[in-house]
Amino acid sequence: MHNLIFVFFLVFFGASVFATLALYTRQAIIVAYIVLGIVVGPHCLGLISDTTTIQETSDIGIMFLLFLLGLNLEIKSMIKMLGKALFVSITSSIVFIVATVVICHAFGIGAQGFIIGAALIFSSTIICLKLLPTTALHHKRLGELVIAILLVQDLIAILMLTFISLWSSQTESFNLFSLIKLLLALPVLGGVGYLAQKYFLFSLFRRFSRFQEYIFLLSIGWCIGMAQLAIVFGLSNEIGAFIAGVIVASSPIAKYIYENLKPLRDFFLILFFFSVGAGFQIGLLTSVWGVVLALTVLILVLKPILHFVTLWLVRETPKESFEIGMRLGQGSEFSLMLISLATTAGVATNSSEIIVEAVAILSFIVSSYIVVLTYPSPIAVSDRLRRD
Numbered sequence: 397m398h399n400l401i402f403v404f405f406l407v408f409f410g411a412s413v414f415a416t417l418a419l420y421t422r423q424a425i426i427v428a429y430i431v432l433g434i435v436v437g438p439h440c441l442g443l444i445s446d447t448t449t450i451q452e453t454s455d456i457g458i459m460f461l462l463f464l465l466g467l468n469l470e471i472k473s474m475i476k477m478l479g480k481a482l483f484v485s486i487t488s489s490i491v492f493i494v495a496t497v498v499i500c501h502a503f504g505i506g507a508q509g510f511i512i513g514a515a516l517i518f519s520s521t522i523i524c525l526k527l528l529p530t531t532a533l534h535h536k537r538l539g540e541l542v543i544a545i546l547l548v549q550d551l552i553a554i555l556m557l558t559f560i561s562l563w564s565s566q567t568e569s570f571n572l573f574s575l576i577k578l579l580l581a582l583p584v585l586g587g588v589g590y591l592a593q594k595y596f597l598f599s600l601f602r603r604f605s606r607f608q609e610y611i612f613l614l615s616i617g618w619c620i621g622m623a624q625l626a627i628v629f630g631l632s633n634e635i636g637a638f639i640a641g642v643i644v645a646s647s648p649i650a651k652y653i654y655e656n657l658k659p660l661r662d663f664f665l666i667l668f669f670f671s672v673g674a675g676f677q678i679g680l681l682t683s684v685w686g687v688v689l690a691l692t693v694l695i696l697v698l699k700p701i702l703h704f705v706t707l708w709l710v711r712e713t714p715k716e717s718f719e720i721g722m723r724l725g726q727g728s729e730f731s732l733m734l735i736s737l738a739t740t741a742g743v744a745t746n747s748s749e750i751i752v753e754a755v756a757i758l759s760f761i762v763s764s765y766i767v768v769l770t771y772p773s774p775i776a777v778s779d780r781l782r783r784d
Contacts, residue, residue: 400449403444403449403450406436406443406444407432407450407666407667407670408666410432410435410436411428411429411432411666411670414428414429414431414432415428415429423765424761424764424765424767424768424769424775425775426523426526426527426669426760426764426768426775427761427764427765429666429669429670429673430669430670430672430673430676430757430760430761431673431761432670432673433447433669433670433671433672433673433674433675433676434673434674434676434678435673436674437673437674437675437676438674439674439676439677439678439679440678444674447671447674447675450667450670450671450674451671451675453664453667454664454665454667454668454670454671455633455668456620456664457522457661457662457663457664457665457666457667457668458521458522458634458664458665458668458729459619459620459623459633459634459636459637460619460637460657460660460661460664461521461522461525461526461661461665462521462634462635462637462638462641463619463637463638463640463641463657464641464654464657464658464661465525465543465638465641466637466638466639466640466641466642466643466644466645467641467642467644467645467650467651467653467654468645468650468651468654477540477541477543477544478544478547478548480541480544480707480710480712481541481544481545481547481548482548483706483709483710484545484703484706484707484710485545485548485549485552487702487706488517488699488702488703488706489517489552491698491702492513492516492517492694492698492699492702493510493513493514493517494513495513495694495698496509496510496512496513496516496691496694497509497510497513499687499690499691499694500512500513500687500691503686503687503690505687505747505748505751508744508745508747508748511735511738511743511744511748512691512735512744512748512751512752514556514734515731515734515735515738515744515752516691516695516727516728516731516752516755516756517549517552518549518550518552518553518727518728518730518731519545519546519549519699519724519725519726519727519728520726520727520728520729520760520763521546521549521550521634521728521729521730522665522668522729523726523760523763523764523767524542524546524723524724525542525543525546526665526774526775527723527764527767527768527771527773527774527775528542528723528773529772529773529774537716538716538719538720541707541712541716541720542720542723542724545703545720545724546724547638549728549730550632550634550635550730551635553728553730553733553734554631554632554635556734557632557730557733557734557737560734560737560738560741560743580629581626581629581630581631582631582635584629585622585625585626585629585631585635585636585639586639586643588625589622589639589640589643590643592643593643593644593647597614597618597643597644598647600614601614601647601649605649608656611649611652611653611656612656612657615644615653615656615657616657616660618640618644619637619640619641620637621640622636622637622639622640622643623636623637623640624636626639668729672729672732672757672760673757675732675753676753676754676757677750677753680750681750681754683747684747684750684751684754687751688751688754688755688758691751691755692754692755692758692759692762695725695726695727695755695759696725696726696759696762696763696766697725699721699724699725699726700718700721700722700724700725701721702721703717703720703721703724703725704717704718704720704721707720707721719771722763722766722767722770722771723767723771725759725763725766726756726759726760726762726763726764727752727755727756727757727759727760728756731752731755731756732752732753732756734752735748735749735752735753736749768781769781
């Protein structure tokens with residue numbers, strides 16, 4: 397077991413070195429964090445042998461990402477987008493799963509093709525939002541569409557995680573209770589949050605707004621508290637954090653909270669990308685490299701095409717539809733969570749888990765390159781494309 401200070405030294409000193417090299421060579425900075433994790437992680441140099449603590453800590457970054465997203469969300473605009481997002485997400489997912497099954501069958505994997513395809517239908521909330529310019533994220537139709545599609549995907553992922561858990565449980569009473577909790581969870585969680593902000597949260601913000609440290613502390617406590625409450629209701633902590641942000645969005649202090657929590661979010665997201673790289677088992681790829689490469693190409697090519705076509709069918713402009721498709725053309729952190737749970741539950745094999753992990757991580761790397769080198773983003777290597 398490594399000393400925590402030593403682990404943080406390797407992660408952040410190493411990240412600063414690799415990020416410097418990435419910027420000098422005009423590469424995507426996110427890729428630097430993933431490569432660092434691969435190099436010093438347990439499956440390469442082994443300087444860090446146990447990444448459990450880092451993985452658990454990095455989940456906080458995803459929570460803060462969705463909390464800050466909720467803080468800047470225009471609810472009325474989002475509601476208008478949900479119909480299109482449902483059509484785009486469901487249609488593209490069905491076609492993608494069918495294509496994945498065909499490829500897996502060609503490589504002799506058989507029935508596991510459906511599990512692999514279902515795990516890979518999602519796009520990365522972290523990468524998509526991290527690479528969207530702030531102006532596009534909060535004030536343009538492109539950002540609203542990307543957010544709506546990602547939210548629908550996140551909800552589908554949560555449903556799938558829940559049903560995999562139900563599949564692996566042994567008693568009917570537990571299944572029924574879990575299903576009831578799932579159906580009631582979102583409205584009840586939103587209602588509890590609304591009552592909390594109405595009767596004490598906003599009044600605390602108003603009364604003590606001149607104490608910056610207190611506002612910072614209360615914001616973090618509110619985010620993590622709602623995330624924990626979501627887990628109690630059978631949802632994910634990410635959904636709880638997002639709802640917490642949406643509830644606070646109507647407060648005049650929301651923009652101040654957003655700006656002050658951004659550095660904290662970035663701190664934990666560095667840990668997330670490092671842990672993704674550290675979990676990449678390079679040595680196990682020799683037996684599945686063919687299907688991994690085929691599915692990586694499928695994600696990078698078919699996903700953008702499917703999103704382009706489905707968005708065009710709902711009357712979005714071809715230019716925006718194509719850009720959205722390219723930004724959504726990768727695997728997801730939910731892909732890793734789903735396949736891990738499915739393997740534990742006995743639904744997926746160890747081989748399927750390795751395939752999904754490898755495809756997701758390779759698609760993270762390649763997709764980040766494509767977006768950073770082609771479209772405006774806060775971390776673009778070109779001054780012409782850098783936006784924030």
